[in-house]
Amino acid sequence: MTSILNLQNIITIIVAIVAAPIIGGFLSGVDRIISARMQNRYGPPILQPFYDFFKLLGKERITVNQTQMVYVLGHLFFSIVCIVMLVLKQDLLMIIFVLAFSSVSLIMGAMSVRSPYSKIGAQRELIQMMAYEPVLLLMVVGIYMTNKSFMISSIFENDRPLLFTLPLVFLTFIYVLTIKLRKSPFDFSTSHHGHQELIKGLTTEFSGPQLAIIELTHWYDLVLLLSLISLFFAKPIWVGIIIALVCYFLEMLIDNISARITWKLMLKLTWVIGIGAAMTNIIWLYLK
Amino acid sequence: MGIIEKSRKKSPWIIHYDCTSCNGCDIETLACLTPMYDVERFGIVNVGNPKHADVLVVTGSVNKKNVRVLKNIYDQMPDPKAVVAVGACACTGGVFKECYNIIGGVENVLPVDVYVPGCCPRPEAIMDGIVMALEKMNEKAKVKKK
Amino acid sequence: MELKLLAVAILLPAVSAILCYIFRKAPVRNIIVVVTALIMFAVAGEFVKLLFDNGGKITIELRDFAAMSTELVIKILDFLLFIYFIFIGVRLKKPLIVGLTFLQLIPLLIFEILIRPKEVEQAFIIDYLSLIMILLVSIIGPIITIFAIGYMKEHEHHLHLKKSKQPRFFVILFVFLGSMNALVMTNNLMWLYFFWEVTTLCSFLLISHDGNKESVKNATRALLLNMLGGVGFILGIIIIYKVKETLALDQIARVESLADFGTIFPIGIGLLCFAGFTKSAQFPFQSWLLGAMVAPTPVSALLHSSTMVKAGVYLIVRLAPAYYGTTLGKVIAIVGGFTFLAGSAIAISQSNGKRVLAYSTIANLGLIVCCAGLGNPVALGAAILLIIFHAVSKGLLFLCVGTIEQGIGSRDIEDMQGLMKRMPFTAVITVIGMISMLLPPFGVLISKWLAIEASVERSPVVLILTILGSAFTVVFWAKWIGxxxxxSYKTKIQGEKLSLSIRTALSILFIAVLACSVSVAPIFNKLILPHIINLQIVGDQYIEGINGGLWINGGVVGGFGIVYLFAVVFIVMLLVPIFMNKAKPETMKTxxxxxxxxxxxxxxxxxxxGDKIDHVIVRNYYLSGVFGESNLTLWTNLIAGAIILIMFGVVI
Known part of the structure; x- marks a missing residue:
């Protein structure tokens, strides 16, 4: 454990921290183009997310109270910590907890202002967390059941891809990914585009650089979640990456073809189908 | 041109406020978002939240009742920002100019950057107006820096 | 030396209690309280030193006269206690109390007169687990009594009492602390039982302290449920003595006892655990702890953090090696896991701050019981860690809520909006206390994480219970913190008027929360790991603290090593916005x-x-349609009752 901070690891960490948002930004650019094409539109340039990001950075820094920036930075930093833990192949369960911390930080930021929109958005985000958190944890448990270890490094030591032992867990993970990425039909804490009942929900009161940082964090999260998908096919890793990209495409498709559902229905669906399917998978691993 | 100035021109997010428009201009404004015109090509997104917006697109003439709301929305937008008055009513007050409750065009209340005349203006004209506003926005940012 | 220290630890609070009773003037009492607190701190420190000098186990044998007299005194006090219980029952006209007393008294008499148990030679044994409990009792306990000085003055001021009831209050508090200290040190099951009943009595007296109708009613319920546990306890003792022919706890609670599982021995263990369930308010016995909220805040802080409920889990954790790996252990884990889930779920629907805290306590105790039931080294480590962290954080939180309640006159969460403005000092401490209950790198989350990692191998049922429960905990804490x-922007922060005693108590506990979390690895290595090794439990996994983090099997199975990284991130998170604001202030927008x-x-x-000026009112979601107390309580109680019946069914 003492050798965890050697030169090679430090380089990996730096590369990951720099590369993750670039990849994430490109992916969301692709998302926007593909969504546009699905809607029979031409769509923005692929660099659009970066333009948005830099424009937001250059805006005036406005705020509703002095503390908002603290939460936004917390949101960002803990996502980065997750990425760092991922490339260092650390404990997967702890990564999920730290990821939760990152989300909670944003929720705190949204709740800290006296704005009805962002407060209700925050409450809804909490409900979303309540829905996806158990499934993410169950995914980790499933991985433990196959590898007998929580460390990501153990996944790379295992020759047999996780997908073969954890098909149902994989499916539920893709399912909660929609919730985690706040895509339709589960986009009720913040909507993608304009004029809806919650304005922008969670992010209503964040603007300028704060919003830029939230966007940046979103890219980190996207990369993190997609790499979690690719872990299911860690050997050879390129297959995993292709699977992750295919899943991402699926997410876009679902986003574009579905309407929003209510939180009650979401909780029911996620708990009954999501947890049910994941538990089924895990129980058969127990009996094996 | 720095990366921020360049990005500013590539990513105008608009908020659309309907003062007392007859909805003709609104329909044309929203037509810009449709696949036919697809303003997202230029990175234009209709955000509906002044705190995220760069460009305030106003349709219709200002009356005594909604002037407060218009001002509030403008105040809540972060700098640099621009105002585009879309349609005859927004530019001058139009046919409603002489009404007892009408203050007049948007210019009487806010510093308007671009006037898009017409009743109603075509979507192409509206898009052109917004793109013109971007140039002005960058100029404003420069002036403010100095 | 050891004996003197022991005597001080147990008798000093008793002496202070008597002093409080004699000197009824407030200033004198304050001095007594502070001096007692300081001496108790010193005693706890001495115990730490002594234990490390003696290699992890202090055995104190009472010989001849000392043994005889102590035994006699305890027996006499025991009978006096029961007579007092009967007196309470008669006075309150509750035949059930009298009945339960006789149910305990008759077996006790039969046991003492007909069976005549052999005396335990090693009357007191202090090992690492006892030491941890002593530290909790003698550090958090006195801090709460110090807090009580300021709080009770204010409290009685609100009640407009003619004659101060404070002497009585402090007497009971001290007796409570003394008996807790004794409870965790004694090695004699009979004596443990006596101190157990003393804490039951003390909690009854403290809950009913205000003397109004509601508090007496709730105190009676607490008494009834705990006496039910007491009946289980005495029956358990008799059964265990039948099999093992000894009352020595160290002989019973060890791995070798697993050999006796063919006999009636597991029933005895099950009965003791049942007693533990009632004491630590597991579902379906949770109602007494919720009712205990009517008492003044120091009482609820004491009951919830270091004493009373911790006595229950202490017994269950202590007995863990004796049922490790058996079906009994698995069912105990399910009882705990279910309590964790149900407690966290109901907490979501609560808007009363104290009730949220109470449900959270119940849930965390459930998790401790669950870990003890799993019983492998990782789980036991998690259980003991959670005992520590929960006691410190929850003690702090209760004091905070009490202070807030006196400050704003409400314990409703919704009324706490804008607390930052009105009570900045308390608000900051409260928030950090809450964060320490749910987020990394603080200890409670680490134990939760360990609990999940431990339950994976052993039981899928427990696993799903802990996972769902941990998702729920995030929700209710986050809502409250928010x-x-x-x-609002640049609110004029008002200075906060707090009495010195309240301020000191909050600050000390606050520092304790931070210190415990930062030093999780040393705490684990120095105190918990040796205890688990001493138990000689067989398990293929072990935890170790390396480089400030905890690692399972040296990092092969899992681990967490970034406690310091978190500290750095927290500081950067706070400093960057401050400096950015210094450089160029942000613009305020509504x-x-x-x-x-x-x-x-x-x-x-x-x-x-209509041009009216209205106020924005946003309330939290409480989801009471799904998680409402009235919807869930009946069903959870039924299920929990069924699980406990299953537990006994398994051992019979």
Whole structure:
């Protein structure tokens, strides 16, 4: 454990921290183009997310109270910590907890202002967390059941891809990914585009650089979640990456073809189908 | 041109406020978002939240009742920002100019950057107006820096 | 030396209690309280030193006269206690109390007169687990009594009492602390039982302290449920003595006892655990702890953090090696896991701050019981860690809520909006206390994480219970923190008037929370790991603290090593915005209210249709349709009752 901070690891960490948002930004650019094409539109340039990001950075820094920036930075930093833990192949369960911390930080930021929109958005985000958190944890448990270890490094030591032992867990993970990425039909804490009942929900009161940082964090999260998908096919890793990209495409498709559902229905669906399917998978691993 | 100035021109997010428009201009404004015109090509997104917006697109003439709301929305937008008055009513007050409750065009209340005349203006004209506003926005940012 | 220290630890609170009773003047009492607290701190420190010098186990044998007299005194006190219980039953006209007393008294008499148990030679054994409990009792306990000085003055001021009841209050508090200290040190099961009943009595007296109808009713319920546990306890003792022919706890609670599982021995263990369930308010016995909220805050802080409920889990954790790996252990884990889930779920629907805390306590105790039931080294480590962290954080939180309640006159979460403005000192401490209950790198989350990692191998049922429970905990804490943190731009922060005793107590506990979390690895290595090794439990996994983090099997199975990284991130998170603001201040804008804002900069007022000025009111979601107390309590109680019946079914 003492050798965890050697030169090679430090380089990996730096590369990951720099590369993750670039990849994430490109992916969301692709998302926007593909969504546009699905809607029979031409769509923005692929660099659009970066333009948005830099424009937001250059805006005036406005705020509703002095503390908002603290939460936004917390949101960002803990996502980065997750990425760092991922490339260092650390404990997967702890990564999920730290990821939760990152989300909670944003929720705190949204709740800290006296704005009805962002407060209700925050409450809804909490409900979303309540829905996806158990499934993410169950995914980790499933991985433990196959590898007998929580460390990501153990996944790379295992020759047999996780997908073969954890098909149902994989499916539920893709399912909660929609919730985690706040895509339709589960986009009720913040909507993608304009004029809806919650304005922008969670992010209503964040603007300028704060919003830029939230966007940046979103890219980190996207990369993190997609790499979690690719872990299911860690050997050879390129297959995993292709699977992750295919899943991402699926997410876009679902986003574009579905309407929003209510939180009650979401909780029911996620708990009954999501947890049910994941538990089924895990129980058969127990009996094996 | 720095990366921020360049990005500013590539990513105008608009908020659309309907003062007392007859909805003709609104329909044309929203037509810009449709696949036919697809303003997202230029990175234009209709955000509906002044705190995220760069460009305030106003349709219709200002009356005594909604002037407060218009001002509030403008105040809540972060700098640099621009105002585009879309349609005859927004530019001058139009046919409603002489009404007892009408203050007049948007210019009487806010510093308007671009006037898009017409009743109603075509979507192409509206898009052109917004793109013109971007140039002005960058100029404003420069002036403010100095 | 050891004996003297022991005597001080147990008898000093008793002496202070008597002093409090004699000297009824407030200033004298304050001095007594502070001096007692300081001596108890010193005693706890001495115990740490002594234990490390003696290699992890202090055995104190009472010989001849000392043994005889102590035994006699305890027996006499025991009978006096029961007579007092009967007296309470008669006075309150509750035949059930009298009945339960006789149910305990008759077996006790039969046991003492007919069976005549052999005396335990090693009357007191202090090992690492006892030491941890002693530290909790003698550090958090006195801090709460110090807090009580300021609090009770204010409390009685509100009640407009003619004659102060404070002497009585402090007497009971001290007796409580003394008996807790004794409870965790004694090695004699009979004596443990006596101190157990003393804590039951003390909690009854403290809960009913205000003397109004509701508090007496709730105190009676607490008494009834705990006496039910007491009946289980005495029956358990008799059964265990039948099999093992000894009352020595160290002989019973060890791995070798597993050999006796063919006999009636597991029934005895099950009965003792049942007693533990009632004491630590596991479902379906949770109602007494919720009712205990009517008592003054120091009482609830004491009951919830270091004493009373911790006595229950202490017994269950202590007995863990004796049922490790058996079906009994698995069912105990399910009892705990279910309590964790149900407690966390109901907490979501609560808007009363104290009730949220109470449900959270119940849930965390459930998790401790669950870990003890799993019983492998990782789980036991998690259980003991959680005992420590929960005691410190929850002690702090209760004191905070008590202070807030006196400050704003409400314990409703919704009324705590803008607390940052009115009570900045308390608000900051409360928030950090809450964060320590749910987020990394604080200890409670680490134990939760360990609990999940431990339950994976052993039981899928427990696994799903802990996972769902841990998702629920995030929700109710986050909602509450969000409310407290709500603030407008540059609000004029008002100075907060707090009495010195309250301020000191809060600060000390606050520092304790931070210190415990930062030093999780040393605490684990020095105190918990040796205890688990001493138990000689067989398990293929072990935890170790390396480089400030905890690692399972040296990092092969899992681990967490970034406690310091978190500290750095926290500091950067706070400093960057401060410096950015120094360089170029942010512009203030009111929240978005569809452009209908008034000139009010707080952003609360808006102009509603009809040009009226209205206020924005946003309440949290409580999801009471799903998680409502009235919906869930009956069903959870039924299920929990069924699980406990299954537990006994398994052992019979």
């Amino acid at each position: 409310i407290i943190l709500t603030m 929240p978005y209210l569809c452009g209908e804002n008034t000139s009010d900069t707080r952003g609360i007022e808006f102009i509603s249709p």
